[in-house]
Amino acid sequence: MPAKSSTIVTALTAAAVVVVGVLGYQAAASAPDTLTQARKDSHRSAPKDHSDRRGTKDKAPAPAPVPAASGKGQRVVYSLGDKRVWLVGPKGKALRTFTVAPSAVSPPLGTYAVSSRSVSVTGSDGIAIEHVVRFANVDSVTIGFSAAVDGSRPDPDSSKKTGGIRESRDDGKALWDFALHGTKVVVIA
Template sequence: MRRPIACWPRWWHQVAKHRRPPRTHQVRGTLLLGSGATSLAVGLTAVFSPSLSVASDDQAVTPTIVTASLPTVEAPIVEQAREEPEPQAPAVPPPPPESGEGRRVVFDQGDQRVWLIEADGTVTATYLVSGSRFDNLDPGSYAVRARYRHATSFDNSGTMEYFVEFTTGWSEPIGFHSIPVDNAGNLEQSVDELGRPLSAGCIRQKPEDAAFLWDWAPLGTPVVVTA
């Protein structure tokens, strides 16, 4: 069976021929549009692209150095450690004004203190002692008249060292010596108790002070006792 073929009048073909745009026009329009787009793209590129200048070989390129100012940072203040004042030795009390002159040993009963004084008035040593708890030593001037490296108490209750005798009490010698030690080997008083009248007549001293006075005061050394 034959396929039907549409038949059109001749005049329709003529009209269609005039209405259909030629192919060359379509291609040309496309080319023109493409050319216009290219021109537009080139124009936009020229407008929005930054201009670049290229230095020639003869021109030196100077680098631009950008400096930035850093913020000022203050160094922390370090407080120096305060120097603590060195502890000062306690002031040496002067001897009593009525204690005489020259090189001498001074014993003040009121302060329970001894001074060893040089001929020029310099105090070589001063320290607390324990004198008699009885009123058996009169104020006045004496002199060292005997020395005993080891001695025994009058009632044989103990011993003492570095005995320096300068007078006699009611019946027994009176002098400077170390704190007595009883027969059991105990001190009759503590070192901390020096400065209080606790003896039976003599002047008690620390062992090192008693040894120092023993070496410092030979026979004949003046001894002044004040109230």
């Protein structure tokens, strides 16, 4: 092979390596960083300190504390009266808390365990839901947490016996990741 042809082949090979490297870098930069997102998700309920240019502080309200009479250890706490859920870590600290839209049929106060889960199904109200975490059954109505795919929350309708406790899609994903089969669920007043 003449020297000129060898130089051209070497130059083309080098150019191809550069192009592949650039494409790989772009793909890595646009891929979702699930570890960073998980860290962001776990800190969403943390209070934030907002300072203006003059240095004064406007603090956001602190997250609702874990109810004292909700047991010990890792658990999901669901307060019927507050319409709120806490994801509580093994040391008793709230990892996340959020409000929910309660179901038409409420579970009795007590301690339950996650009995089944579904990534996506149609709810008893006909709405497409995801991250379904079931834990109780009352009068043949299955009770569980879920998020509507369209982001809607149900209107209370006593004529329908539904057991879906609805949360936002972000909160539903967090609960799904936290509440594996057998996880304790404590229902309080």
